[in-house]
Amino acid sequence: MQRYFISEDLWNLEDKEVLILDEDFHHVVNVMRKKSGSHFICCHPSEQSYLVEVAEINTDEQTVKCRIIEQLxxxxxxxxHVTLAQGLPKGDKLDLIVQKATELGIREFVPLKMDRSIVKWDDKKSKKKLQRLKKIAKEASEQSHRQSVPTITNLETVQSLLNRETFDKILIASEYEAKGENHATESFSELLAGIEANDRILVMIGPEGGISEAELQDSILKQAVPIRLGPRILRTETAPMYVLSILSFYLEEWR
Amino acid sequence: MQRYFISEDLWNLEDKEVLILDEDFHHVVNVMRKKSGSHFICCHPSEQSYLVEVAEINTDEQTVKCRIIEQLxxxxxxxxHVTLAQGLPKGDKLDLIVQKATELGIREFVPLKMDRSIVKWDDKKSKKKLQRLKKIAKEASEQSHRQSVPTITNLETVQSLLNRETFDKILIASEYEAKGENHATESFSELLAGIEANDRILVMIGPEGGISEAELQDSILKQAVPIRLGPRILRTETAPMYVLSILSFYLEEWR
Incomplete structure (x- = not known):
C-alpha cells in the first residue's frame, strides 16, 4: 500500500486527522488518483505509521484531509541508528548508494570529503546533489515500506564527523584489511556481538582510492574499528551494502 | 596488480610459460603498456594464480609470452560454489547485479525466465546481453582480485534449473517473508549453519513483481528454502547483494 511521510505540523492526532500538501498532494490526487474513501498509509516523524482514509480533497487549496483509521x-x-558516511565517489554512484542504504535501513547519510576523493562539491553542486539524494531517500523509504526517511546531511569532513562524539560504535570498511595489511584490533563479528539496541553506529567508507593512512589513524584514535568485508576487494559502492546487510541480518534475522 | 584470466590451452606449466592473446594482448601491450620484464598476475582456470614476467612481446603475431615467476x-x-539465478529484471539492472555478485563471489550466474518477468529475451537480445554480462563478470573479477571469473549461462526456466539436481542447498529470497506471509520452514541462520565447504548453493531471486506462488511451491518441492532478508522490502537487485554478503560474512569472516 502506498505510503507518505508527513511532517509533524500536519498531524492532529487528537482529532485523528492528517493533512497532505504540496508534492504529496499531487501524488495522491494526480498520480494515484485517490478519491474520498481511498486508503493509504501515513508515517509520522515519530516512526509510527497509520492507516488513513481520504476524507476531503480540496483542489482549490491543494489539500487532502485524511481521517486516521488505525495505528499500525x-x-x-x-x-x-546507523549513520553511513561515504567518501565522495565518482559519477552518480551516490544515487545508488543512498537508494540501497535506505532499503537496508540507515537513518542518516553523510557525504564525506576525504583525502582521496577526486570529486569536489562546490556550493551549487552540493545543493543540487543533496536535493537529489533527499528525493532518492524518500522514494526508497516508500518502496521498502519503511516508517522513516533517512536524513541526508551536508558535506562533512572526517574530522568534523569524528568530533561529533555521539557514536557508540564506529566501523571503517578498510580495503587494507582485504589486502592483508592488518589494522584490526577487533573482528567484525566481535564488534557485532557488542552492539546493543538503539546504539548509534557510524559506518565510514572511503572513495575509490580508499581511506588514507592519516584518516585511518585519526579514526582509530576515536575508537573506530577497521573491518574486513571478505577477502575480495569491493568497490566503494558495494562496501556499504555489505556492511548494512550484515547489520540487518545479525540484528533482525539472527538473534 | 593487474590480473588476467587465461584459458587452459595457453599455459605450459612444465616450462613455466603462459601465452597472452587477443583482447588480453591488447590490454597488456596498448593499455597497460607493459614491456619485457614487467610483472602482473595470471589466473589459471584451476583458480591457481601466478606472478608472471613478460619475456617476449611479438607484435606481428600479437602474442605476449610470459615466464611464471611464482605460484601465488x-x-x-x-x-x-554459489549459483545466482535472477528473474529477468527491467532495464539494465542485470549489469549491476552481475558486477556486484561477482565482487561478492558467485561462480555462476543464470538469467531466469520467470512468471512475473516483464522483460522478454529473444535470441538476438539474449546473445547481446550475455556477451555484455560476460564482459562485466570478467572486469569485476579482475577488479576484486578474484582467481576465477563466474560463468554466465544462457537463459533458463525455473523448471530446468530445479531439474539440474546438482545443488546441495536452494535459497529463495522471498518478499512474502518480509510481508509476514510465512512459508519458511527453516530460518536463514539455521540454513547457514548447515552449509559445508564446497557445497553447491543456488540462490534464486524473483524479478520486480516477485516470485509467483506456483514457482515458490515448485521450488519448495525441490527442497528450496524461502528466506527473509530483513523486514524491509528490498528491490530485486538489492536482494542478491544481501544474500551474498551474508554468505561471505558467515563463511569467510565469522567462523
Missing amino acids: DENKELPV | DENKELPV
Whole structure:
C-alpha cells in the first residue's frame, strides 16, 4: 500500500486527522488518483505509521484531509541508528548508494570529503546533489515500506564527523584489511556481538582510492574499528551494502 | 596488480610459460603498456594464480609470452560454489547485479525466465546481453582480485534449473517473508549453519513483481528454502547483494 511521510505540523492526532500538501498532494490526487474513501498509509516523524482514509480533497487549496483509521503495528526499522558516511565517489554512484542504504535501513547519510576523493562539491553542486539524494531517500523509504526517511546531511569532513562524539560504535570498511595489511584490533563479528539496541553506529567508507593512512589513524584514535568485508576487494559502492546487510541480518534475522 | 584470466590451452606449466592473446594482448601491450620484464598476475582456470614476467612481446603475431615467476598463495574465492539465478529484471539492472555478485563471489550466474518477468529475451537480445554480462563478470573479477571469473549461462526456466539436481542447498529470497506471509520452514541462520565447504548453493531471486506462488511451491518441492532478508522490502537487485554478503560474512569472516 502506498505510503507518505508527513511532517509533524500536519498531524492532529487528537482529532485523528492528517493533512497532505504540496508534492504529496499531487501524488495522491494526480498520480494515484485517490478519491474520498481511498486508503493509504501515513508515517509520522515519530516512526509510527497509520492507516488513513481520504476524507476531503480540496483542489482549490491543494489539500487532502485524511481521517486516521488505525495505528499500525509495523516494525520495519533497524533496531540501531546507523549513520553511513561515504567518501565522495565518482559519477552518480551516490544515487545508488543512498537508494540501497535506505532499503537496508540507515537513518542518516553523510557525504564525506576525504583525502582521496577526486570529486569536489562546490556550493551549487552540493545543493543540487543533496536535493537529489533527499528525493532518492524518500522514494526508497516508500518502496521498502519503511516508517522513516533517512536524513541526508551536508558535506562533512572526517574530522568534523569524528568530533561529533555521539557514536557508540564506529566501523571503517578498510580495503587494507582485504589486502592483508592488518589494522584490526577487533573482528567484525566481535564488534557485532557488542552492539546493543538503539546504539548509534557510524559506518565510514572511503572513495575509490580508499581511506588514507592519516584518516585511518585519526579514526582509530576515536575508537573506530577497521573491518574486513571478505577477502575480495569491493568497490566503494558495494562496501556499504555489505556492511548494512550484515547489520540487518545479525540484528533482525539472527538473534 | 593487474590480473588476467587465461584459458587452459595457453599455459605450459612444465616450462613455466603462459601465452597472452587477443583482447588480453591488447590490454597488456596498448593499455597497460607493459614491456619485457614487467610483472602482473595470471589466473589459471584451476583458480591457481601466478606472478608472471613478460619475456617476449611479438607484435606481428600479437602474442605476449610470459615466464611464471611464482605460484601465488591467494585465497580470494568463496569456500562454496554459489549459483545466482535472477528473474529477468527491467532495464539494465542485470549489469549491476552481475558486477556486484561477482565482487561478492558467485561462480555462476543464470538469467531466469520467470512468471512475473516483464522483460522478454529473444535470441538476438539474449546473445547481446550475455556477451555484455560476460564482459562485466570478467572486469569485476579482475577488479576484486578474484582467481576465477563466474560463468554466465544462457537463459533458463525455473523448471530446468530445479531439474539440474546438482545443488546441495536452494535459497529463495522471498518478499512474502518480509510481508509476514510465512512459508519458511527453516530460518536463514539455521540454513547457514548447515552449509559445508564446497557445497553447491543456488540462490534464486524473483524479478520486480516477485516470485509467483506456483514457482515458490515448485521450488519448495525441490527442497528450496524461502528466506527473509530483513523486514524491509528490498528491490530485486538489492536482494542478491544481501544474500551474498551474508554468505561471505558467515563463511569467510565469522567462523
